[in-house]
Amino acid sequence: MSDTPGSFSRSPELSESALTGETPLGAAHLLLGAVVVAGGIRIRIVEVEAYGGDRAGPWPDPAAHSYPGPTRRNAVMFGPAGRLYVYLSHGLHHCMNVACAPDGTAGAVLLRAGEVVHGHDAVRRRRGHSRPDRELARGPGNLGQALGTTLNDNGIDLFDPRSPIRIEAAPATAVAVGPRVGVTHAADRPWRLWNPESRAVSAYRRSPRAPAAPSAG
DNA sequence: GGTAAGATCAGC
DNA sequence: CTGATCTTACCT
Numbered sequence: 412m413s414d415t416p417g418s419f420s421r422s423p424e425l426s427e428s429a430l431t432g433e434t435p436l437g438a439a440h441l442l443l444g445a446v447v448v449a450g451g452i453r454i455r456i457v458e459v460e461a462y463g464g465d466r467a468g469p470w471p472d473p474a475a476h477s478y479p480g481p482t483r484r485n486a487v488m489f490g491p492a493g494r495l496y497v498y499l500s501h502g503l504h505h506c507m508n509v510a511c512a513p514d515g516t517a518g519a520v521l522l523r524a525g526e527v528v529h530g531h532d533a534v535r536r537r538r539g540h541s542r543p544d545r546e547l548a549r550g551p552g553n554l555g556q557a558l559g560t561t562l563n564d565n566g567i568d569l570f571d572p573r574s575p576i577r578i579e580a581a582p583a584t585a586v587a588v589g590p591r592v593g594v595t596h597a598a599d600r601p602w603r604l605w606n607p608e609s610r611a612v613s614a615y616r617r618s619p620r621a622p623a624a625p626s627a628g
Numbered sequence: 629g630g631t632a633a634g635a636t637c638a639g640c
Numbered sequence: 641c642t643g644a645t646c647t648t649a650c651c652t
Binding site for chain 2: 503508618
């Protein structure tokens with residue numbers, strides 16, 4: 412990455428080649444603040460997590476779905492950048508990732524939370540009419556539900572104007588950094604980025620099965 | 629062919 | 641803190 416956390420100088424360029432030229436963490440910086448468009452719904456991403464790949468690749472990541480190597484489920488993670496990788500979490504929640512590595516190499520960014528900037532009514536139809544704005548797309552499962560994403564959307568090209576789900580660059584915001592949520596392996600790797608000025612960021616939860624965090628002394 | 633675990637969430 | 645709900649990976 413070429414920018415400093417907290418700066419406002421990040422380039423708004425967002426494309427398959429821009430993502431391909433980055434590490435997963437660099438791609439996460441590019442995607443934080445971007446706007447996901449589906450139907451009339453527009454959601455600005457305020458929280459992301461970077462995930463690497465298997466031992467053969469440049470970013471071995473025991474927490475990544477791609478770590479054991481290519482499978483039916485994680486195939487999109489090994490494909491070209493800018494494709495949407497959707498997986499079913501705990502049998503209930505459709506979580507959205509953006510593949511971010513060159514074709515043949517695994518890497519992805521999990522979209523963890525966003526702010527609805529357009530289409531509140533359509534989102535509330537799915538998320539509940541009494542739901543506060545800040546909770547409409549707070550958390551990866553809720554974000555998927557807000558956009559109506561399903562496993563059928565797995566693999567679509569987010570940069571193709573004809574796709575039902577797309578992603579667009581937007582001005583950069585402030586950035587905070589910390590460990591990823593809920594992972595049992597590599598639980599302290601600081602690959603989660605969020606906008607500290609947003610109240611739609613999900614709460615940090617360390618996996619109960621992860622080894623104890625390093626103590627400050 | 630069985631089973632345990634999982635990048636989660638809502639409701640006690 | 642717990643149940644819901646289903647796919648994958650890894651056994652036998």
